[in-house]
Amino acid sequence: MYLYPKWLRAWHVLNAVLFIILIVTGLSMQYTGKKDYVLVVGFESAVRWHNSAAVILTINYIFYVAGNILTKNGRYYRIKRDSFFSDLFKQMRYYSYGMFKGEKHPFPVTMERKFNPLQKLSYVLAMYLALPLVIISGIGLLFPEIVAKGVLGVSGMILTDLLHITMGFFLSVFLVIHVYTCTLGKKPGTLFMSMISGYHASEDHYDLED
Amino acid sequence: MKLYFRGIFILLLLVSISAKAACMSVSQADTVLADTAAFVSPYEEDNQRCFTCHGQPRYEYTNETLGKKVRSLMAEGRIVRKDEFYRSNHKSFSCTDCHSAEYVNFPHAGELRMEPKLSCLDCHGGDETYHFDAIAEEYQQSAHFKLDEEGFSCYSCHDPHTYRISKRTKENLKETIAYDNAICLNCHADFNRFQLLSDREEINIIKQHEWLPNQSAHMASVRCIECHTQINENLPVAHLIKPKAEAVKRCNECHSQNSMLMASLYKFESKEQRKDGFFNGIILNQSYVIGANRNEYLNVLSLLIFAGMLAVIGIHVYFRIRNRKNIKH
Numbered sequence: 001m002y003l004y005p006k007w008l009r010a011w012h013v014l015n016a017v018l019f020i021i022l023i024v025t026g027l028s029m030q031y032t033g034k035k036d037y038v039l040v041v042g043f044e045s046a047v048r049w050h051n052s053a054a055v056i057l058t059i060n061y062i063f064y065v066a067g068n069i070l071t072k073n074g075r076y077y078r079i080k081r082d083s084f085f086s087d088l089f090k091q092m093r094y095y096s097y098g099m100f101k102g103e104k105h106p107f108p109v110t111m112e113r114k115f116n117p118l119q120k121l122s123y124v125l126a127m128y129l130a131l132p133l134v135i136i137s138g139i140g141l142l143f144p145e146i147v148a149k150g151v152l153g154v155s156g157m158i159l160t161d162l163l164h165i166t167m168g169f170f171l172s173v174f175l176v177i178h179v180y181t182c183t184l185g186k187k188p189g190t191l192f193m194s195m196i197s198g199y200h201a202s203e204d205h206y207d208l209e210d
Numbered sequence: 211m212k213l214y215f216r217g218i219f220i221l222l223l224l225v226s227i228s229a230k231a232a233c234m235s236v237s238q239a240d241t242v243l244a245d246t247a248a249f250v251s252p253y254e255e256d257n258q259r260c261f262t263c264h265g266q267p268r269y270e271y272t273n274e275t276l277g278k279k280v281r282s283l284m285a286e287g288r289i290v291r292k293d294e295f296y297r298s299n300h301k302s303f304s305c306t307d308c309h310s311a312e313y314v315n316f317p318h319a320g321e322l323r324m325e326p327k328l329s330c331l332d333c334h335g336g337d338e339t340y341h342f343d344a345i346a347e348e349y350q351q352s353a354h355f356k357l358d359e360e361g362f363s364c365y366s367c368h369d370p371h372t373y374r375i376s377k378r379t380k381e382n383l384k385e386t387i388a389y390d391n392a393i394c395l396n397c398h399a400d401f402n403r404f405q406l407l408s409d410r411e412e413i414n415i416i417k418q419h420e421w422l423p424n425q426s427a428h429m430a431s432v433r434c435i436e437c438h439t440q441i442n443e444n445l446p447v448a449h450l451i452k453p454k455a456e457a458v459k460r461c462n463e464c465h466s467q468n469s470m471l472m473a474s475l476y477k478f479e480s481k482e483q484r485k486d487g488f489f490n491g492i493i494l495n496q497s498y499v500i501g502a503n504r505n506e507y508l509n510v511l512s513l514l515i516f517a518g519m520l521a522v523i524g525i526h527v528y529f530r531i532r533n534r535k536n537i538k539h
Contacts, residue, residue, distance in 0.1 A: 032466045032501040043461040043501065047423055095526075100533040141500075144427045157498035162505075169512050173519055180523050 001111055003200040008073060011064045012195060018057040023172050025050040030165060051142060058135050064127070076114040077124055087117035099184075109200055119181075126174045130167045137164035249296055253304035257295075259314065260305045265292045271316065294372040308370070330364045340375075341445055348442065348449040357407045366407075367393050387433050387475075390447075394434040421459075432475055436464070441473050448474065465501035 004012075028046035041049065068074035080087065090106045095118070098106070107116040115123060140147045140160040148156040185191035186201060194200045251257060263269035267289060270281040295301060305313070308328050312319060334342035349355055354362050376386045397403045399415050422428050437458035439448040463470045530537065 029465070029500055030504070032462050043465055047461070099537055100529050102536040144424055158503065161498055161500070161503075162508075166508075169515075173515065176519060176523075180526075 001200055002198055003109070003111070003114055004195060004198045005071070005073070006198065007063075007067055007071075009195060009198055011060060011067065014060050015057070015064070018053045018060065019171070019175055021049055021053040022057065023168070023175070025053070026165070026168055054135075054138050054142070058139075061131060061135060077120060077128075079117075079120050079124065084117070088121065091116050091118040114200075122174060122177070126171060130171050130174070134164060134167040134171060137161070137167065140164075249301060251296065251302060251304075253302075256314075257305050261290070261292045264288055264290050290371045298370075298372050298374045300370055300373075327365075330368075330370075344442075344445055345449045348440075348445070352439075352449060352451040353453045354451050360407050362407055366397070383475075384430065387431065390433045390435065391429065398434075432464070432471065436471065436474050439474075441470060443473060462501070465499060467502065467504065469499060469502035471499065471502065 025041055025046040028041045029043060029050065032043045032046075068077070087107070094103060094106050105116075107113060137160045141157075141164060144157060147160050182191045182195075183189075185194070190201060263271070264284065267284055267286075268281060269284050270279060272278070273280050310322050310325055312322060331342055331346055334340070336343065349364070354366075376382065376389050395415070397407070398413060401413055404410070404413050416425070419425050419429075435448060435451070438451055440450040440452055442448045442450065458464075458470070469476075
């Protein structure tokens with residue numbers, strides 16, 4: 001089934017490349033030593049690449065939000081309130097136990113349901129909480145004069161930066177888990193191919209069997 | 211419920227702002243009082259005779275030959291502001307301690323202008339508190355020394371009439387930075403003064419430093435001398451100004467774990483607080499240096515979370531391989 005439209009795939013690939021650039025350059029800045037090239041990039045080029053990638057990421061994020069508002073893609077992120085915890089538990093049980101016992105996927109992918117409950121929650125947290133916070137705090141670090149001087153005696157820049165690196169860290173963790181869970185398709189590479197072609201071959205073939 | 215939390219947040223914000231405002235007004239008032247009202251010079255009367263003319267831009271006297279009152283403008287370099295003098299380190303001095311006693315006569319004898327001025331070392335030589343001799347040695351190796359013949363001296367930066375040492379504390383660091391930078395900018399941002407010692411046709415500090423990201427944040431948070439002098443652990447303030455080409459340009463020198471700011475700007479704090487790590491020292495200074503401020507607890511925590519995540523993934527991979535026959539696709 002055709003699940004990933006062109007605009008989404010274009011956004012996704014650009015977002016992925018920018019994420020990697022931002023993580024590498026971000027780490028380079030946070031952990032610089034006296035010698036250059038402690039990690040991959042020296043401080044000066046890390047600052048330049050980080051700033052440029054961040055500006056593109058921000059524009060790309062606006063494009064993503066607009067896409068979700070203007071197309072039907074946004075509905076996939078809506079979390080069901082009444083069965084939120086029980087659905088989450090079912091999915092976690094499947095990943096940690098059921099799948100090894102040969103159980104069927106509790107929330108197979110359909111045109112109406114692109115994400116399982118765990119995916120929904122992590123995508124909403126990453127895209128609608130962590131990413132906006134990282135962008136806002138990043139703008140604050142880029143233009144220090146707009147940051148509040150201090151809150152309760154602690155420097156505003158420190159708080160802004162703590163927020164930025166904490167959210168950056170959680171997004172890095174998200175990225176690794178996201179890439180790993182994408183190996184859970186039919187073959188480890190199946191889901192990656194879907195994100196390139198746009199067509200999803202459901203791991204349970206529910207769409208074909210039903 | 212939402213309203214309740216919002217109320218608490220606004221209340222906390224107001225309390226913090228008003229507390230800060232109260233602290234500021236008290237400390238500022240204290241400084242002013244301590245600086246001016248508390249000090250009464252034993253030579254106030256004697257000095258006042260000089261300040262009558264030299265204390266402001268306009269002076270007047272009676273020309274006894276002509277029997278006329280004359281009003282005139284005082285040359286800029288001959289004006290000493292009384293309030294600034296009585297706040298300076300030399301406030302307890304009489305004018306004639308350093309200048310000829312014959313200046314008490316008016317009109318001043320012409321040859322008095324030609325008398326050699328005292329140098330700092332004439333009084334401060336052998337001084338062990340501020341290490342003036344070491345400072346003199348550094349000066350002789352500094353870029354400024356090549357202008358010595360043209361009249362550059364200690365006084366070019368440190369006017370003995372107004373100079374006051376600003377002892378650095380965590381609270382007044384920004385003030386110290388501004389005060390110290392003003393000493394450099396006095397010539398390097400004022401072409402009229404600059405051309406007294408140089409034939410260069412223009413100066414433009416802002417343009418010269420365009421390569422610095424967030425230039426204004428840098429200028430307000432560090433002193434010029436951080437990048438333009440050779441660090442000297444034994445001096446309170448380094449005086450060996452390096453030639454332009456040797457100024458620090460690598461970001462990592464400051465933006466790194468062993469930031470050179472620890473040996474210069476934050477020397478006093480870092481000695482006291484080295485045991486607590488850099489983070490705590492700076493958090494009180496209201497400054498933030500990317501790459502140098504690291505919270506060790508967060509570092510360890512982030513590594514633990516990351517390692518935990520990799521371990522979970524590893525275990526998952528292991529069970530996927532072990533039960534690969536059971537897994538349905």
